[in-house]
Each structure stands twice: as C-alpha cells, then as structure tokens.
Amino acid sequence: MHADHDATAEVRINPSILAADFVHMADELARIAAADFVHVDVMDNHFVPNLTFGPQMVQRIFDTSPVPLDVHLMIDDPERWAPGYAEIGAASVTFHLEAATEPVAIARRLRAIGARAGVAVKPATPVESLFDVLDEFDQILVMTVEPGFGGQSFMPETMPKLRTLAAEARRRGSEVWLQVDGGIGESTIAQAAEAGADTFVAGSAVFGADDPERAIVALRDRARHHHHRHPRG
Numbered sequence: 001m002h003a004d005h006d007a008t009a010e011v012r013i014n015p016s017i018l019a020a021d022f023v024h025m026a027d028e029l030a031r032i033a034a035a036d037f038v039h040v041d042v043m044d045n046h047f048v049p050n051l052t053f054g055p056q057m058v059q060r061i062f063d064t065s066p067v068p069l070d071v072h073l074m075i076d077d078p079e080r081w082a083p084g085y086a087e088i089g090a091a092s093v094t095f096h097l098e099a100a101t102e103p104v105a106i107a108r109r110l111r112a113i114g115a116r117a118g119v120a121v122k123p124a125t126p127v128e129s130l131f132d133v134l135d136e137f138d139q140i141l142v143m144t145v146e147p148g149f150g151g152q153s154f155m156p157e158t159m160p161k162l163r164t165l166a167a168e169a170r171r172r173g174s175e176v177w178l179q180v181d182g183g184i185g186e187s188t189i190a191q192a193a194e195a196g197a198d199t200f201v202a203g204s205a206v207f208g209a210d211d212p213e214r215a216i217v218a219l220r221d222r223a224r225h226h227h228h229r230h231p232r233g
Contacts, residue, residue: 011223012036012199013216014070016181017061018052018150019203026064032206034213037070037091039181039201041150044075047099048148055084062089070201072120072181074147075099082106086115094118094141094179098125107136118179122147123158127165134174139199140165144192145182150203154183159195166196189219193226 014037020028032038040058045051053061062069068091073082078095079102085093086109093115100106100119107117118139121127123146130140142162145152162178169176177199180192185205192200200223202215209215 010198011193011220011227012177013206013220013223014039014179014199014201015206015212015216016041016150016201016203017207019207021207025061028207029061029065031212032216033066034216035067035206036199037068038065039070039072040090042071042073042075042085043148046076047096048074050074050148055088058085058090059088068092070094070118072118072141072201073099074120078106083109083113086110086113090115092116092118092139094120094139096120096122096147097130098122104133104136111138120147120181121161123155127161130165131168131172134169134172134176137176139177139179141179141181141201142197143182144180144184144188147182152183154185154188154191156191159191162192162195162197169196184219186218186222189223190226193223196227197223198227 015032015035016039018041043050043052070092071085071090073095076099078100082095093110097119110117116138119137120141122143144154144158178197179199180197181201184200184202206212206215
C-alpha cells in the first residue's frame with residue numbers, strides 16, 4: 001500500500017490522525033496520500049491522560065495507509081511495548097524519554113527490527129542528555145505542546161531547546177531528523193523550521209482543510225522556504 005517516499009527529503013509533513021474522522025479512517029488516510037508519513041499517536045491513559053489506539057488498530061492503519069507510519073508512543077514501559085509496533089511494520093517508532101529507563105537499548109532494538117528509532121521530549125524536558133547519544137536515534141521529537149490531546153496551541157517557548165538541539169546535531173555531523181508536534185500550521189511551521197525542525201506533525205491544519213493535499217503541499221513549501229539547512233559533517 002505504501003507509496004515510495006524520499007527519506008532524504010529536506011522537509012517532511014506527517015499528518016496526525018488524531019485530527020481525522022476515526023469512523024472513516026480508510027477514506028481519511030486516502031486524503032493524505034501526498035504526505036511523507038502518517039503520524040499515529042498511541043496513548044495509554046497512564047503516561048498521558050488520554051486513550052487512543054493499540055496494536056490492533058495500528059495494524060489496520062498500516063494495512064490501509066498509502067504512506068508509511070510514524071508511530072508516537074505516549075505510553076509507560078516502552079521497553080515492553082515499543083518493539084511490537086516496529087514488528088507491525090511501522091517505518092518509525094518514537095517513545096518518550098521521560099517514560100524510558102533504557103532509551104538506547106530500546107532504540108537499538110527498534111533498529112534491529114527494521115524501524116527508524118525516535119525519542120520524544122516533553123516541553124519541560126531538557127535535551128542535553130541526548131547530545132552524546134544522537135547517533136543512536138534517527139529522529140528526535142521536540143513536543144511543542146504538552147502531550148495527550150490534539151488541537152492545542154503551539155508553545156513558542158520550546159524553540160530555544162530546538163535551536164540548541166539543531167546546533168548540536170550540526171556540530172556532531174548528525175543525520176538525525178528533528179521533529180515537532182503540536183499546534184503546527186501555516187502560521188507556526190515557519191518558526192519551527194527556522195529553529196531547525198525538518199519533520200512536522202500537523203493535525204487539524206491538514207485534516208481540517210477542504211483540500212488536505214493542497215494543505216500538505218502548502219505546509220511543505222512554507223517549511224522548505226524557512227528551513228535553513230546547514231551543511232553537516
């Protein structure tokens with residue numbers, strides 16, 4: 001089902017199905033065929049005060065989606081649960097640093113199964129502890145809202161942390177993708193791109209649009225225009 005996507009693309013747009021109509025999921029997924037990935041939020045009602053999908057639903061999304069899955073685990077005990085989402089076939093699996101006791105071990109397990117390994121940090125979590133292990137991850141997600149619910153407002157106070165992370169990635173010659181999630185739309189994607197993000201989760205800005213494909217293209221163009229890619233290495 002999955003369309004070819006350019007893993008080396010300068011910027012990526014990953015619509016979040018939290019903003020989709022769950023009753024018509026297959027139709028909703030078909031509307032975002034122009035996206036790079038589909039962002040799937042897994043919440044357990046423990047790590048965050050909300051409950052969404054489990055492995056069975058993610059399997060159905062995988063079977064139906066025209067683009068690869070970017071799974072974001074907002075759950076406790078990722079050591080136990082994260083590998084299963086890679087085994088389903090998710091292209092990328094991101095777990096929360098705050099929930100992990102052995103983040104590097106989880107990342108290595110995800111990569112061994114064949115997924116890209118991602119780690120996420122809440123708005124208040126510093127990123128400095130990730131500096132020495134950047135090569136263990138394929139993606140770092142800087143949350144631009146408190147995780148748990150869609151439709152929240154973008155938190156510009158998270159941008160200095162993103163800039164710090166982007167500068168360190170450049171300094172180390174890292175190829176890690178820097179993702180942002182929360183309140184991303186036409187008015188905020190430029191700020192995040194300027195701060196160093198290259199992978200953008202957008203919910204209502206895509207699924208709430210009359211023409212989601214046009215919205216994806218517009219967001220990608222805006223991000224590309226503002227993303228200052230510095231030579232790495």
